[in-house]
Structures are given as C-alpha cells and as structure tokens.
Amino acid sequence: MSDTLLEIDRLSVDYETARGDLKALRDISFDIRKGEIVGIVGESGCGKSTLISSILRLTAPNTRFRKGEVRFKGQDLLQLPEHKMRDLRGADISIVFQDPMQTHNPVLSIGQQMLDIQHRSQAGKVEKRARAAQMLGAVGIPDPEARLEQFPHEFSGGMRQRIAIAMALMSEPDLLIADEPTTALDATLEVQIIERLQELQQELDCAILFISHHLGVIAELCDRVVVMYTGAVVESGDVREIFHDPKHPYTRRLIDCDPGHIKERARVLPTIPGEVPDLANLPGGCIFRDRCDQAVPRCASEVPPLSKLKEGHHAACWLNHEEVHQ
Amino acid sequence: MTLLDVKDLQTSYGQVNVLAGVNFAVEAGETYALVGESGSGKTTVIRAIAGLAPAQGGSVKFDGKEIRGASEREMRPLRKDIAMMFQDPIGSLSPRLTIGSLITEPYRIQGMKDRDMQAEAKRLLEMVNLPAHFADRYPYQLSGGQARRVGVARALALEPKLILADEPTAGLDVSVQGELLNLLNDLRERLGLAMVIITHNLNVVRHVADRMGIMYLGRLVEEGSTEAIFDNPRHPYTRCLLSANPEPDPDARLERIALKGEPPSLLKRPSGCEFRERCPFAQDFCIQTPSWEVDNGHGLRCLAPLSQ
Numbered sequence: 001m002s003d004t005l006l007e008i009d010r011l012s013v014d015y016e017t018a019r020g021d022l023k024a025l026r027d028i029s030f031d032i033r034k035g036e037i038v039g040i041v042g043e044s045g046c047g048k049s050t051l052i053s054s055i056l057r058l059t060a061p062n063t064r065f066r067k068g069e070v071r072f073k074g075q076d077l078l079q080l081p082e083h084k085m086r087d088l089r090g091a092d093i094s095i096v097f098q099d100p101m102q103t104h105n106p107v108l109s110i111g112q113q114m115l116d117i118q119h120r121s122q123a124g125k126v127e128k129r130a131r132a133a134q135m136l137g138a139v140g141i142p143d144p145e146a147r148l149e150q151f152p153h154e155f156s157g158g159m160r161q162r163i164a165i166a167m168a169l170m171s172e173p174d175l176l177i178a179d180e181p182t183t184a185l186d187a188t189l190e191v192q193i194i195e196r197l198q199e200l201q202q203e204l205d206c207a208i209l210f211i212s213h214h215l216g217v218i219a220e221l222c223d224r225v226v227v228m229y230t231g232a233v234v235e236s237g238d239v240r241e242i243f244h245d246p247k248h249p250y251t252r253r254l255i256d257c258d259p260g261h262i263k264e265r266a267r268v269l270p271t272i273p274g275e276v277p278d279l280a281n282l283p284g285g286c287i288f289r290d291r292c293d294q295a296v297p298r299c300a301s302e303v304p305p306l307s308k309l310k311e312g313h314h315a316a317c318w319l320n321h322e323e324v325h326q
Numbered sequence: 327m328t329l330l331d332v333k334d335l336q337t338s339y340g341q342v343n344v345l346a347g348v349n350f351a352v353e354a355g356e357t358y359a360l361v362g363e364s365g366s367g368k369t370t371v372i373r374a375i376a377g378l379a380p381a382q383g384g385s386v387k388f389d390g391k392e393i394r395g396a397s398e399r400e401m402r403p404l405r406k407d408i409a410m411m412f413q414d415p416i417g418s419l420s421p422r423l424t425i426g427s428l429i430t431e432p433y434r435i436q437g438m439k440d441r442d443m444q445a446e447a448k449r450l451l452e453m454v455n456l457p458a459h460f461a462d463r464y465p466y467q468l469s470g471g472q473a474r475r476v477g478v479a480r481a482l483a484l485e486p487k488l489i490l491a492d493e494p495t496a497g498l499d500v501s502v503q504g505e506l507l508n509l510l511n512d513l514r515e516r517l518g519l520a521m522v523i524i525t526h527n528l529n530v531v532r533h534v535a536d537r538m539g540i541m542y543l544g545r546l547v548e549e550g551s552t553e554a555i556f557d558n559p560r561h562p563y564t565r566c567l568l569s570a571n572p573e574p575d576p577d578a579r580l581e582r583i584a585l586k587g588e589p590p591s592l593l594k595r596p597s598g599c600e601f602r603e604r605c606p607f608a609q610d611f612c613i614q615t616p617s618w619e620v621d622n623g624h625g626l627r628c629l630a631p632l633s634q
Contacts, residue, residue, distance in 0.1 A: 043499035044470065156588050157364065186363045186526050188585050191570040213499060216572030239576045257500045258574045259507075259529040265552070266533050267511060269504035 005174055005207050006032040006055070011068035013054055021064070022279040024050040026232045028068070029306065032175065037201060037208045039222035039239070041215065041254070045276055047231040048211050052177055054078075055209075056093065057085050072175070091120060094168040098180040100161035104152040110136075110163060111148030117167050135166040138203075139196055158189035162196060169200055176201075177209045182217060190214075194221050215258045219243055224312070227251045230276055230287050233306055237313035247315040249292045286318070294319055329354040329389060329520050330375070330488060336383035337370055337544075342592050344370050346544040347384065349618070354487065357514060357521040359531045359552070361567065362541035365589055368524040369413070371541075372490040375522070376410050377401045388488070406436060409481035411491040415473035419465040425451075425476055426461030432483040450479040454509060471502035478509065482517070489521045495530055507534055528571050532556060539625075540564045543592065543600050546618075549625035560624070560631040562607045599629060607632065 013025040025047045032038045042048050053059045055070055057077060069076045072093065077085065097103050105113055114132035121128060129148065136144035139162040152160060161181060168176055178197070182190040194217060201208055212218055218225060219239060226236040227248065235248040246252045255261065256270045274291035277283055283290070286299040298318050306316040330352040337345040345367050352358045360368045373379035375386050377396060386394040393404060412418035419428055426447040433441050447461045454475040465473060474494065481489050494510065495503045511534060513519060525531060531538055532552060539549040540563065548561040559565045566585045586604045590596055596603055598613035605612070609630045616629045 043501060158588060187528065187570045188363060188567065189588070191572065191582065192584075194572070214572070215500070215574035219574050219576045219578070220572045243574065243576050254500065255574060257504050259500075259504070259533055260571065260574050262533070268508050269533060271504040271508065272501035 003034045004031050005034045005036075005073065006209070007069070007071040008051075008055075009069045009071060011051075011054065011070060012066040013050055013059075014064045014066055015050075015060070016062045016064055017280070019280045023282060024231050024279060025054065027306075028228075028231075028233055030226045030233060030236050032207050032209060034174070035201075035205045035207055036224065037210060037222045039218040039225045040209065040211045040228060041213060041218055041225060042228035043213060043254075043276075045230060045279075046228040048228060049179070050231075051228075052095070052179055052209075052211065055177065056089060056095065058089075090117065090173075091171045092173055093175045093177065094171065094173045095177040095179065096161070096164050096168045096181045099184055100157050100164055100181075101184070103164045104160060106152055109149055109151055110155070114148065114167060114170070117170055120171070131170070135170055136163065138169075138200065139163070139166040140192070141166075158185055158192065161185060161189075161193060165193070165197065165200070169204060169206070172204050173206055175207045175209065177211070179211050180213070181210075182212070182214070190217065197221065215243075215255060216260050227254070231279060232287060233314075233316065234288065235315040235317075236306075237315075241313045245313075247309055247313065247320055248288075248317045249294050249319070250288050251315075286316075327354045328352070328387075329356075330522070331387040332371070332375065332384070333387075334384035335371065335374060335381055335386060335394070337367075337374055337379060337381050339380075343595070344544050344592065345374065345381070346595075348541075348544070348546060350539050350546060350549060352488070352520050352522060354520055355514070355518045356537065357523060357535050359523045359525060359535035359538040360541055361524075361526060361528065361531060361538055363526065363567075363589055365592070366541040367544040368541055369492055370544075372410070372492060372522055372524060376405075376408055376490055378410070402436075405432075406484040407487045409484065409486040409489050411477050411481050411489060411494055413492040413496060415470055415477050415497070416465055416468065418477060419473060421465050423464075424461060425463050425465070425468070428465075429461075429476060429479045429483055432480065436484060446483070450483055453482060453513070454479045455505075470497055471499070471506065474498065474502075474506055475509065478506075478513070482513065485517065487520060489519055491521060491523045493525055494523060495525065495527060503530070510534060528568060540567065543589065543595065545600075545627065546625065547601065547627045550623060554624055560626050560633075561601075561628045562605045562630075562632060563601050565632060566606070599627075601628075 008028050008030055011025055011028040014021040015024050040048055065078055070078055111132060115128050118128045133144040133148060141147055141159060182193050210222055222239050225239050225242040227234050229250050235251045253272045259269060272291055277287055285301050286304050289295045289299040304316045304318045306314050308314050309320055328351050332348055332350050335345055335348040348371055362368055370379050374381040381394050385392060429450050430443040430446050448458045451458055451460055456475055495506055535552045538552050538555055539546045542563050548564045559568055566583045569583045583606055599616050602608045602612045607630055612629050616627045618625060618627050
C-alpha cells in the first residue's frame with residue numbers, strides 16, 4: 001500500500017550476553033500508515049524499548065539484528081549508512097521519551113535548546129526563535145516569548161513534557177514515537193498531554209507510535225493497537241476490535257486486569273499468575289502457554305503464527321484456528 | 327477505636343508551606359487513601375507521621391499518644407507499630423544486603439536478636455508469596471513486583487498496627503498490580519492492619535480504601551467513604567480528578583471536566599479558595615476562604631459544592 005509509512009517486517013533482534021543470546025524481539029511485523037496513531041501495549045520486558053531503539057537504530061553495542069526489515073517510506077532503515085540515518089532522526093522520525101525531568105539539558109535555556117534543534121534549517125536566528133515561540137504556544141505554554149529565556153528547572157513536569165513534544169514536532173516529522181510520555185505524570189496532566197497530542201497530530205498530520213502500558217490512554221488515543229508479549233506480537237488490530245473482541249488470551253486477561261473496568265469494589269482483583277519466560281531460554285511452542293488457562297496440546301509443540309482473522313485483526317493463538325476445536 | 331488521629335498538621339520547608347493544616351483519623355483495621363496531584367503534600371503527610379519529615383505544628387496521636395516532634399529515641403519503639411512502605415521499591419532496599427537480611431533487619435534494629443532469622447525470613451517470604459530461596463538474592467535480581475513484595479514483607483516483620491504505604495503500585499504492570507493489591511487486602515483482613523495509602527491511581531483506590539481524603543496544596547478539600555466520593559463527589563477538584571481517569575474502552579466518552587492550568591506555587595498561595603483559579607465551577611463569592619464543613623461523615627472545603 002502506498003500510504004504505508006513504516007513497515008516492520010519479521011524483525012528479530014537478539015542481545016548477546018554471557019548467558020547466551022537474549023531473544024528480545026522475534027518475528028515482529030506490523031505497519032503504520034500515514035497520519036495514523038498506533039499504540040503498542042505490553043508489560044515490562046515485552047520488548048517495547050528494544051523495538052523503539054531498533055527503529056531509530058539507537059541500539060546498545062551488543063544488539064544483533066538477526067532477521068527482518070524496518071522499512072520507512074519503502075527504505076530499509078537497517079541497511080542505511082549511519083550519516084543517512086542521522087539525517088532522518090529528529091527530521092522525519094522524532095521521539096518523546098518517558099521521563100520529562102531528564103530529556104532537557106539543565107544548563108541551557110529552553111529557547112537555546114529549541115534553536116539548537118533547528119540546526120538543519122536555513123532560517124535566520126530571529127525566524128528560528130519565532131518558530132520556537134510558536135511551537136511553545138502550540139503546546140499550551142502561556143507567554144511563550146518570555147519563557148524561552150527560562151531553564152528546564154523553572155518548568156513543572158507536565159510543562160517539560162509538553163516542551164519535549166514541541167521540540168519533537170518542530171521539524172514536522174512524518175512519524176513521532178512517544179515512549180510512555182505520560183507515565184511520569186499525574187492523571188490530570190496525562191489527560192492534558194493526550195488531548196494536546198491529538199490536536200497537534202491532526203494539525204500536522206503526522207503518524208504517532210504511542211507506547212504505553214496504560215490501557216485507558218491507548219483506548220482513548222489510538223486508531224490501532226499492537227499487543228506485545230515477551231518480544232513477540234500476540235495480537236494487533238483496530239482499537240475497537242482489540243478492546244471489544246480480543247482474540248488472544250493474553251490480551252483478554254490484560255484488559256480484565258485493568259481495575260478501571262471494575263466499577264464495584266472487588267475483594268480480589270484479577271491477575272495473570274505465573275512468570276514471564278526467560279528470553280535466553282525460551283520454551284518451545286506458544287510463549288504464553290504456561291500462563292494460559294485455555295492451552296491445548298498443540299500450544300506446547302508449535303509456535304502459533306500471527307494470522308489474519310479478518311480485515312485489520314491479527315492474533316497469534318491456536319484457539320482461533322478451527323482445526324483445534326474439531 | 328481511633329488508631330491514628332492527625333490534627334492541624336503543619337510542615338514548612340523555609341518559606342514553603344507544604345502542609346497547611348491536615349486533619350484526618352484512621353480507625354484500627356481501616357484503610358484510608360490520600361489522593362491528589364504531585365506536590366499536594368501526600369508524601370509529606372505520611373513522612374511527618376512517621377517522624378521522617380518535620381512537622382512544626384499540629385498533633386499526631388497514635389494509639390492515644392502524642393508522637394509529633396518525638397525524638398528518634400522516643401520514635402524507635404513506636405516503629406514496631408508503624409511501618410513504612412516507600413515509593414521506590416528497589417531504591418528502598420540496600421543493594422549490598424541479601425533479601426533475607428533486609429527483611430529481618432527490623433528484628434536486629436529492635437534488639438530482638440534471639441529470633442531465628444532464617445526461619446523468620448522464610449515465614450515472611452511465604453507470607454508475601456515469594457519462594458524461600460529468595461532470601462539469598464540481592465535487590466538487583468528482583469523485578470519491580472518482587473521488590474514491592476519484599477517491601478511488604480519488611481513492613482510486616484514487626485507485626486505493625488499501621489502501615490504507611492507511599493504509592494504501593496506505582497510502576498507496576500497491571501497484571502502484577504492486582505496481585506499486590508490482593509496481597510494487601512488479604513493481609514489486612516488476616517492481621518487486622520490499618521493502612522494509609524497514597525496514590526494518584528484512582529482505579530486502585532476504589533478497591534482498597536474504606537475512606538479517602540483528597541488533598542490540594544497541603545490541605546484536605548474533601549473526605550468521605552470511598553463509595554460516597556466516587557458516586558457523588560461534591561468538590562469540583564474531586565470531580566475533575568475522577569473525570570481525568572481514561573477508561574480502557576475506546577467507546578467510553580465520559581464528560582471530561584478540564585482542569586485549567588497547573589497547581590499554583592506554594593510560595594504564592596491564591597487568596598480565598600485556593601482552587602478558585604483552576605475551578606470550572608468557581609463563583610464570584612469564592613474569593614472568600616471556605617471552611618471545613620462535615621456533614622454525615624463527609625467533609626468538604628468548598629463554597630460552591632456540586633450537588634447530584
């Protein structure tokens with residue numbers, strides 16, 4: 001499809017360690033269309049961070065790309081020479097990190113940092129400054145001209161995260177990666193940030209890859225959702241499909257666990273018992289099998305493929321294959 | 327029986343008036359939640375109760391005894407009865423000690439050296455559903471959820487009457503969060519513990535707390551039973567907080583009440599009602615200072631409360 005912006009195609013990434021290779025990502029496939037908001041949901045250790053750093057190619061030295069491609073506008077980023085990759089970062093693909101307290105340089109004014117980030121632009125200093133003030137205004141920082149003079153410590157956490165968003169969007173990228181941008185913030189500020197992101201996304205028409213483990217935020221913001229579990233995609237689809245008709249037991253249990261669903265006071269909250277398998281020593285078959293209460297014999301022997309259930313809904317579970325029920 | 331009675335608690339750091347008179351009481355066996363945005367003073371309240379933060383004014387009565395301003399020597403025997411669970415699960419465990427010695431450290435500090443430490447470690451680990459061989463592990467070998475459970479085990483070691491828990495589920499995955507809350511609920515029932523829980527996750531509050539207080543700029547603005555607050559919040563700030571809670575359902579379109587701006591600086595407290603400038607329901611008369619009114623166990627500091 002021509003409107004596909006980013007295609008992750010059977011990506012497998014290992015970390016070389018003394019204990020052997022950690023299979024951090026296995027056969028990851030999904031795509032993001034232009035101007036779309038795609039959410040990635042998954043718990044600690046599911047490979048969210050490895051995925052982001054692989055897209056940006058900002059990986060640790062012990063990272064090994066074993067297989068697959070990361071195609072951005074048809075071009076495989078994993079094959080791109082480093083200087084080309086540098087041109088892309090911050091210009092076509094930019095990122096907002098999780099911790100707003102640590103993303104800014106503490107000894108430079110916000111204005112200076114917002115000028116520096118426009119280093120590719122041919123515009124003059126006055127013009128760049130005006131652009132910086134305009135972006136600050138766009139993310140709802142009052143009195144932006146004056147605040148350009150201030151330093152990061154003079155802003156609250158919510159404001160700093162909005163500044164980080166302003167800086168990431170300055171070059172009008174085609175893809176914004178947001179790595180748990182609201183996790184460190186209060187619920188009231190979280191809502192402000194999400195609403196601001198939605199507005200800016202429509203204005204600039206950029207695609208967003210939004211990573212979060214907060215299901216409520218994903219449900220509110222995203223068009224499509226990719227559910228990851230220990231380095232693999234277990235389900236992906238339209239946000240309504242995922243939340244209203246989840247087809248993988250992990251997705252179903254994850255949604256059940258969210259106390260936001262349970263309106264009456266519960267003495268015992270649902271959980272997913274068991275432990276995440278060791279990435280250096282993966283069991284055969286389905287990775288969720290040990291924690292799954294619906295497992296069938298086939299789950300122990302064969303890895304279920306991520307198969308299409310209907311248009312725009314994929315899941316990797318044998319229970320969706322009819323021959324299992326016969 | 328009232329176990330903890332906090333009256334007009336005040337804390338200042340220099341010019342910054344962090345707690346401007348906090349009042350609440352916790353019955354034996356009850357769970358009380360303190361809710362509010364960052365900077366509202368929640369953590370300072372429980373640290374001041376535990377004697378870990380200064381409190382220049384007011385009173386903290388535990389089991390009928392005044393403990394505000396108690397010296398470290400006076401506090402030490404009390405720490406058997408009041409246990410603290412800190413916010414950062416891994417950071418609150420010394421990296422050089424094994425889990426076994428970390429959870430039995432309270433016995434050593436309290437001079438209970440005749441105990442069989444190994445047996446105690448095993449018993450405590452069992453209580454929080456961790457395998458006994460974890461006693462030989464170090465904090466860096468634990469996941470966030472496991473470190474939390476070690477924090478619970480350590481808090482329970484001396485069989486306290488009251489646990490002060492600072493954001494006990496922050497940073498936990500949803501599947502593990504439920505596990506920890508179930509554990510706390512279960513222990514509370516079995517051991518008859520009272521708890522003060524700080525959180526900004528409202529979804530959590532509903533399932534653990536009997537009563538809750540909502541803090542804004544170092545004061546309670548509303549207090550009541552958890553059901554009453556969720557079903558019928560009277561203070562506009564409470565209503566805003568509850569509505570800022572994204573639902574895990576793409577079709578849920580709740581009426582969100584936007585909060586204007588950010589909390590004001592504690593150095594420049596607004597006059598009159600301190601929430602006035604951000605309040606979507608503010609009236610002209612809100613420039614007057616609201617007093618704390620209690621009606622049928624439901625406390626409120628607001629001149630223009632919401633009905634319904």
